[in-house]
Amino acid sequence: MFANPRTFRCPNCNEMINDTMTTCRYCSVTIDPGIAALVAERQEKANQAYSDASYLRNAATAMFVFLAVGLVFTFAYIGFLATFVISAVLLVRWQLRFGDLLTNDPDYGRAKRSRNIAAVLIIGAIPIGIILSPFLDLLIQTVEDLV
Secondary structure, three states: OOOOOOEEEOOOOOOEEEOOOOEOOOOOOEOOHHHHHHHHHHHHHHHHHHHHHHHHHHHHHHHHHHHHHHOOOOOHHHHHHHHHHHHHHHHHHHHHHHOOOOOOOHHHHHHHHHHHHHHHHHHHHHHHHHHHHHHHHHHHHHHHHHO
């Protein structure tokens, strides 16, 4: 029903203001409505990038939790494979949507850091979880059969 005002940083004093303001309440600089709408849209996109990167990092972390549990309970390995695929899809999606975003928002820098951590975890999951883990299961089963 009512449109929520979007926020952005004032170009002069860097304080957060909303796009309905015609002047900054902190430094009294005049705000152009067209520029305010454009900058508010970028800020909204940066906020979404941070949120999506957080989900991506959590999914990549859960992937290794499933891998660790999968060493004991083999059915958890399916959870590892599922979170591996989900993490890879989320990483590609994040990069396509937010990889070329131009903003000076510090949260976007944190989002890129979370994306990089998730990428390292995903790349590390290939040799550890996909190549090494099935052989570890086979080795553990062989040792159990000998004992």
